[in-house]
Amino acid sequence: MRNNIRRPSRRTVLTGAAAVAAGTAAGWPRVSIAQSPPAQEITPALIEAAKKEGKVNYYTSVEIKVAERIAKLFEAKYPGIAVKVERSGAERNYQRIGQEYASKIYNCDTLNSSDAAHFIVWKRDGLLEPVVPVDVAQHYAPEFKDADGTYATWRVMLSAIAYNKTLVKPEDVPKGFRDLLDPKWSGKMVKAHPSYSGTIMTATHQTARDLGWEYFEKLALQKIMQVQSAADPPKKIALGERALMVDGGDYVVSIEIEKGAPLELVYPVEGTPLITGPSAVMKRAPNPNAAKLFYLWSFTQEAQQAMVDVGALRSAHALVKDRPGRTALKDIKLMRENAAEVEKQADDIKKRYTHYFKV
């Protein structure tokens, strides 16, 4: 079980759903709600109430500059509501929230994680407030939202291979993960850590499932530079510190390329790990209205488009246009994401990973 969160509020779980359910089912935690709550729009009353609260604490694992830019867009749209961005790795945030909640510290208003498995646990423990943005109801495919309306996919990204063009000759460019086991890459690769990053946790699960753990066992002998965040490997190859990244957020690579770094993405022939990053509103949010407003806004076409344009992430919103010139998801061979399996295997994944990579 991945959850160390105490559960004082089992009895209060799942209120505020359908009006019918509220009266009859209160008192028992395992009642599942037949339908998600009605879709919500941003109303003047909500804006007014949010402005009275004046701030919102946003926990996220998205790259810090992207997160702060999204926050600034919200602040520009709703002046008087300050967004405080708490950025760390998804696995760290998961630990942090568990630790804070165990001590009855309710600081988080709304959160976004790159490990979808976390939402399974948080939902099961009754930490999440069901809120369905109207955009999610209308423009999101079922695989990108929780049936009970407690969370939805805010961002989609890939954990791809990338390299520095000044350090890798065109004829040497690897085609897939197994090419990285060639001794010529020894000491030239950088890689992020599944105990820190949700992106890497999810990607490690998919890669180990499809290629077997032997792949990681061999990879660990390649003198890998081990960093933490999935946002770091792109920065390390942009610096020229290593020639090639084994994993990491593709959107950060795109941002580095835009800044002028000589980087190039490789979608591995074995398949590229796909990661969805859901968001949710906390039931114990200290600023419930601002939390809800930020959440609703973050799924609007406008905000989702900004996330694509500014952050180079991908959106699950049907009306959002992807960046021009970028390879569409349907043209990339993808590995299949399975949050439920990640939830079950996370501890084992960390243990095996540490065993092979020593850290």
Added chain:
Amino acid sequence: MTRLARSTLVQPEATRLRLDLSGPVLALFAALLVILVVLPIAWIAIFAFSTKDGGVTIANFVAIFGDAEFQEPLVTTLVIAISVGLICCLVAAPMGWLVARSDMPGRRLVRTLVTASFVTPPFLGAIAWELLAAPNSGLLNQAWRAISGAAPDHHLFNIYSLGGVIFVISCYTFPYVFVLVANALDRIPGELEDASSMLGARSWQTARSITIPMTLPAILAGVLVAFLQAMNLFGSPAILAIPAGFHTMTTKIWSLFQFPPKPELAAAAALPLLVLTIVLLRAQSAILGQRSYAVLGGKYGAPRPVRLGAWRWPALAICLGLMLLPVFLPYGALFNAAFSKVPSKLITWSTLSLHNVHFTFFELSQTWGVMRNTFLLAVLSGTVGTLLALVIAYLVARRAVRGHRWLGFLATAPIAIPGIVLGVGLFLAYTRSWLSVAGVDIPPMILYGTLWILLIAYLTIELPASYQQLGSAIQAVHPELEEASRILGATRLRALREITAPLLLSGVVATWCFIFVAVVRELSAAVILFTSDTKVLSVLIFDLKESGDLGAIAVLGLMMLAITTAVVWLANLIPGAEARRQASQM
């Protein structure tokens, strides 16, 4: 002395009406110490011997010491600590002598530079050395390749290595040894050396029979402190060892607190460090126990500088050359990273950019809250911590209470606890809800999530060093001065206030600055104890480090240095503080 004699010697009302408050004061401070030190250690001890459901077991120790995953970090840690202790001693002791006892030019400058390396947080130094000596992108390696024409993947230095870790830790640990040695040399009365040479001893004989024996306690204490610092440091190995694929004990302990947390194993891994430290401290007092260092009784002569002759300038050049490593090169690299777009490229006028500064101050939403927390905690810890250390050091030095040895031991004990483990001990102590001890329910004292828990952590962590500093300052004030005052009828507190305090003022200011600086740069306990509302600068920098945001780190790091420099400078403007002011006394 008879009662009659006393009452005729002094003003009668002083003895009749004034209560000597020392008893209650002692009790209060002893209790405080127990709360600060014993409580977290007790929790760690309890956890080390506990199963997950609270049963008693030694399985945690078996798991730790039977497993190569833990044996390797233990060996690595010992190698690092011993190497750092020796390197610091070899570099800092001669340098301390040059600055304190020779006529080398620029002595003040060297002291200031050592101070600059001291106020540099080791983790910031480690990040700066990544910028300099990462095998491929490091500026020094790039420069070497440009000069030598070596192949692109050849490097001169690799900071991500055991040697790199030892080097960087030494860079920011040697000031401890330097300060202890320089201060000890400052206090050796010139008369002793004069007497020696008047009796016909040559310089070397004087050094061997007077200077070295008088300095030896400080050197040994310095090596011990360096060893323990290196053993318990978290930031530098986290930054340099993990990318290279190895752990030290502290980073291993830290990894045990990541999800799913295993505090029992971490506590078991921490206890040997505690035991080792106690053994070392006992050894130190066994070696030094018979000596007396009371050298500041009444008047003493100013130390007489040794003439270096032709070696004056080469000595300065060597000192400044050494200071390239902890100060000039790292800060150069940080400046470069702060104002360039790509930290691994040297800035030119055309690539000069303020975008990191703009991001740090106008986009990063945590900057200002974090600054406020850090400043508040540093000022509070400095003030409370100095007071605490002063009283304890006084009680121990003057053997003012029964069990003063225990007070001294308690005040020194936290040095054995890695900050990160202390963080967990405090976390365990101040987050639990109801606790039942022997059938009695104790109400919760939840401090996690407040700045108080960080204050307690900082007070505890800084206690050993500030206690030792003030302890040696007090030992240098001969008790005869106080005894004279007490014979004249003053209470212990009055003697303290009127005799000891003025003599100690510079030491007190130095200790306040020491704690202030140490709090600003503390990472390992804060990294466990912070919540988003109580985040401090070091944690923010560590967060940014984990996602590779070097530009913002450089800006925050330089600002950190600016703040600490300004505060230390202001504190030294206090009248009296400059009486025996030594910037290096810190």
